[in-house]
Amino acid sequence: REKANLLTYLPHNGVVVLNADDPHVAKMPVPSGRKLIRFGASADCDVYYENATSAWPQMLRFTAVVNGQRQEIRSRLLGTHWAGSILACIAVAHYLGVPLDQIARVIEAVPPYPGRMQVVRLPSGAIVIRDEFKGSQHTITAAFEELRKANAKRKFLVFCDVADSPLSPRTRLKKIGRKAAEIVDYATSSGPRWIIARLITNRRSRNSSASPWYL
Template identity: 35%
Template structure:
């Protein structure tokens, strides 16, 4: 983080500064900001925040022991380092991020890109990071740091040398993205897709659309809104922003367009059409749905004035979307495992199943889908799990293993499709699924493992990928 004096932070965040004896209020702190005591290092600033499972105040002593130089908390914890007592630690974290971004932006060098959407945020962020890091100092979130805590922490990693900041913005309800936009003030705001991911929490697809639109509604006319022309709900956001609109997609009118998309086990190829130029692009990332993420990234860097050939070379070098996202493993026994179980929504499961069918078709390989629950769908849960079961049949996936009672409607729907001569098995948990597959898999099979993070199937995918695993 950029340097601040302790008294300056107290004034900025509106808290009570508690200083150990012989500590000067003008002492400067400039360490990394953390909310997880396990990530603290010497000089860190630790925000003790209450969480869903535990309370960060319980871990403040451990943070100090690990080297934290300053703690922001809601009460005096009797620590041996300076403390700032504030009424709302989350609010203080956001305000600090707002000030840091504003100060760095004042230098005239920083460009900020915000990315949201029901699917594809992390992949698009990773592609942008790959391109922008070749152009200058770039900060982008680690993992999926995209909520009201993770996004500000990512913003706080910038310094006066940072040229590009990419902020991934997720939301659990109305107003969340708007707050992150107000903090980061993106020069370019990207909306990838409006889908049913977390629809149960939002209260439906219309509410999800409203929440995602927050990315572009407050953008000034000097900014750019990058919108998915293939998604009607995203495309109509063009009428809700003062920003200049740039579109991407496979639709004929998209300004940054893909044609001739082809997905194989080696990656995904397409022809990029932009500004009257056609360029072949070969992604190492598996799945045609990632073409949209690549188009969004190219649309952004086009606005930043980055050379198209350099941008293509950068995204072509990205080996995978992210850990546990369409991650491909080739076992020595000829079995291919695609581990895509970091998260799941109806759209992402459908896309993964279509990719499974596409990459198996040329060689006639047997397809196996291992599917768990798609969480946070609320009233849509049964209908959407049913739809996925029917899609498995329509794509002629040869074997289906459904894991957990919460996903049982996938199994039931597939079994009711009389035209299908594949096989569906419902098992209680990941261990049971492993036992079934250990004896079933044979050379040439392609196995997709897909579920929401809460189902834990990403570890089953790792286990299946491991050579000689027998436990």
């Protein structure tokens, strides 16, 4: 409701850029006379994407479609969930007159935000994917999906508590632990209430000489 109220303050020549993938945002009433630009995964949007892929070591890439024009987008971000955020930038920049090829070059140079699926290589050669910026259910789901798709012979998981879960600490950590057992070799959790949960899964054998993964 608060976001929808912001639209009422737009001048008559204002432009509204809305995320069509968010059902609440998509239903926002746009004041008469304002230009509307919709972005999202659907081809019905003014700006949308096709063929989004991301699986370590490959970072996010996709094809952006803007008013019928196609532009290959390569990024330094890990995770297909970033596609919507990049589309919002593309929609605004294109409206302001920036050519698509120039937009693509800028996006390719943008580094990951610290603590948001940030890839860090340790001196030992191990790869760390930092995603501790916010421990919400939504971000953990996205992080687990990228960990599942990652091309690595061994995967280690270190996770904290979930900030927005209605479940009890023990119940929610058990739930995360069961999910982790499907995709990693070893996982450990430590939360603000000093709850520690450990699990080792032998779901499949792995090469012990591979570099460890941490998330």
